[in-house]
Amino acid sequence: MKILFIHQNFPGQFLHLAPALAARGHHVLALTDEKNQRASPVKVVRYKAPADLKLPPMLGRTFSEMADRGWLTARACRALRDQHHYTPDVIFGHSGWGETLFLREIWPETKLLVYAELLYRTRGHDVGFDPEISPGSDEGRVTTIARSAHLIQGLVQADAGLSPTKYQANSFPPELRQKLKVIHDGINTEKVRPDPQAKFRLPDGRELRAGDEVLTYVSRSLEPYRGFHRFMRTLPEVMRARPEAQVLLVGGDGVSYGGLPKDAPGWKEKLLAELDGQLDLSRIHFLGRVPYLQYLALLQVSRVHCYLTYPFVLSWSLTEAMSAGCYIVGSDTEPVRELIRDGENGRLVPFFDQPALEAALIRGLAGDPEAERLKIAARKTILQGYDLHRHSLPALIDWVESFAP
Template sequence: MKILFVHQNYPAQFLHLAPALAARGHDCRVLTDASNTRAAAIPVWRYAYSAPEVDAAACRLGRNYTTMSDRGVAVARAARILRERDGYVPDVIVGHSGWGETLFLKDVWPEAKLLVYAEFYYRGRGADVGFDREFGPPSLDKVMIAQGRAAHLAQALLHADRGLSPTFWQASTHPPALRSMIDVVFDGVNTETVVPNAAARLTLPDGRVLRAGDEVLTFVNRNLEPYRGYHTFLRALPGVLAARPAAQVLIVGGNAVSYGPAPKDGRAWKDIFLDEVKDQMDLSRVHFLGRVPYADFLSILQVSRVHAYLTYPFVLSWSMLEAMSAGCHLIASRVAPVQEVVRDGYNGQLVDFFDVPGWTRALTEGLAEPARFARLRANARKTVRDRYDLNAVCLPKLVALVEGLGLKSG
């Protein structure tokens, strides 16, 4: 079959799926943004896109749709060239609905089957918006803006043949009429690569070497921001470091914003919350590592004695399941997307997102008594191997889903 992957930041969620389908003999191609320089294992086409100028004051609710649909137009025009110039017609298109890229592809290739990655459906209430009251209650304007962000997501699914979500909770954020279109299959964790390693070691920028078994607390996210509980974690640290004078803290993440609003004063969230607590703790034991190569990321998980993961009710991070696969003692926030995977006292511990004393207590106990939580670490890895393993569980389901659509197109 001819299978086209469409993603502005490819490979992203299709890192393993596209090569696996190509290895099965399918003609797999990529259509991605011209600015995307990431390496790809399959042939790549590129489209040019520049975000339109949008008057926010004149187009409050529509500006998001304007941006997303305009990208969809750019992708559709590139697709039309592929059809008219090269005679290219895919049997299956696999794309992410989040940036509007798939909106008009069925108008170019009506005979193709379209599978959209339906990662999250924005809501005005009941998920991330208004969850953290520290930043104010959800005003009617915020609710309407959040609802407006779902317009292109609904359109993308309505014009698709099937949807794909990585977790049942993320699928459940979609309205019932759209939920019925969505299959749930996680992207997969390579449990043969992400493994516990008693010989693991990590050299810090200051030359200090940490080894598996050391008293290490880890916190990992793409960016350090409230959506991923950075503020709660930092507020818990002074008590943890006071109670555990040998503990070292590794914090991975950039200074940008992935989700939610940026700080109004122009500073980074990292500095705002660090300034709040820095005089209360020994900063020589808190190591901000920024963004790290994947090999270093694995070493960080493998030397970790306790791994903290917090999130709003939002998209579940790959890093949480990777930490479990690496055999970390996971302490995570008690929210629905986490509870789909983590059972308190079985394969991790759950703490209320906002309970700073509770976080301090749980993190301290985890660092102080690693043997007490050995069973949780083993069960965490077993959970990922049984339910989320890339090669044994997830990839076969994803391949079958795409190939099944292709058979229907024939």
């Protein structure tokens, strides 16, 4: 088959799937934003990046921006069709940025698949979940509906869609949910695995080893959506109770979801100011964003890994922490419950219960007698259902190939 992948940040979620399909003899091509400089495992062509345009009124802004990107993508596809006589059998694109919106008009007979990551919802998900940060309001809910329009239209246009977890698929209403297949992107469990010999070197030269009293927290950005504020507020009590513990935080200072605080340059600065005088900063290490192998070493030396999230897209870091055999203390929120069962393969605590989170972290750092059983069970969960080569990649290949003409 001729298979065209579309993603503004390609390879994104298609990192393993695109080259695997090429290795099976399919002609694989990717279309991406001209500004995307990420290395690609397959041949890439680029569409013109959207220009900075005068923004329309607020409620129509998101759809207008996504439709503009969709039109630029469609024009690039029209050039492939008219100038290069290219017609794919299957298109598989991420619907999050509007790139797939108009492709049905370019290639009416081509099967169109979308990666449907999440549909924004006004209740029961992230909107209004954390009143401290973003109180629910009519205006906020109306804006959420407006921001969902291109995601709904993207799936309506498609023949079928894919979501990585049941929680994410179930964010879509029943009439669209029936179009979705659930297959996780997959974890390379051979690379992401426990290592009793693991070492992690701190910026000051100190070396931490597997077995040391290390508390880890990982997020793309240090922000409330991933419970950064809840985690930071536990540290005075946790560090008082565990005076030898070292705390390692990975994440950028900006925001990936939500907004910046109104009274500080970023959430790290805001929480450090709030907790001024309560923290032993010599034992707290803000590492920023780190290279992948360094990140893996951090997971491998962790005694307790804390993963908190709003009801939202599940982070790869949780599945990778489980594959690395981490002792996980997670938030008892719906996306986490899909993978972690309290007392079976990790510990869950209510997102807003600070004493419970403190107690769970202290228990793990002190040496939970159940720790080894929970860590083995966490990795087994990934091996049995989320392993890249045993489960995810074969299922993804079969799914795409099922749309062959």
